[in-house]
Amino acid sequence: QVQVVESGGGLVQPGGSLRLSCAASGSFFSINTMGWYRQAPGKQRDLVGTITRSGSTNYAVSVKGRFTMSRDDVKNTVYLQMSSLKPEDTAVYYCNAAILARTGSNISPTWRDYWGQGTQVTVSS
Numbered sequence: 001q002v003q004v005v006e007s008g009g010g011l012v013q014p015g016g017s018l019r020l021s022c023a024a025s026g027s028f029f030s031i032n033t034m035g036w037y038r039q040a041p042g043k044q045r046d047l048v049g050t051i052t053r054s055g056s057t058n059y060a061v062s063v064k065g066r067f068t069m070s071r072d073d074v075k076n077t078v079y080l081q082m083s084s085l086k087p088e089d090t091a092v093y094y095c096n097a098a099i100l101a102r103t104g105s106n107i108s109p110t111w112r113d114y115w116g117q118g119t120q121v122t123v124s125s
Contacts (some may be wrong), residue, residue: 001027002028002099002114003114004023004065004114004115005022005023005113006020007021008120009093009121010120010121010122011124012121014085014123014124014125016123017020017084017085018081019082020093020095021081022036022079022080022116023076023077024076025076025093027102028100028101029052029054029061029109031073031076031099032052032053032098032099033098034051034095035050035096035097036049036080036094036096037096038089038093039092039094039118040091041077045094046060048060048063049069051078051103055070057069063082063089066084067083068089087123087124089123090121090123090124092119093119093120094115094116094117095116096114098111105106
């Protein structure tokens, strides 16, 4: 059973910093691209950024220059370092990972997206 679990959310003042972590656990063969998404109340879930297995990153325009993603493939973990936080960054942040694993009774492993349960980030004074 593959699980993806986020941590590190909380309340932070405008201009502050916060680091989110997302760890994959369970039985799997490989992790490809990992990403962070966020969803504010009443809004759709939007992409924050992605990081490939080679370490290439891509960010939404709204966070570019303020947020940085990194990954530790030994720990199967992706990080989101958030700086210069603004009230509009308030949202539930979700982690997504493309993971190669056996599912159900299938003998051959397949790639599929796994989502975490989300972690709340609130930026407020």
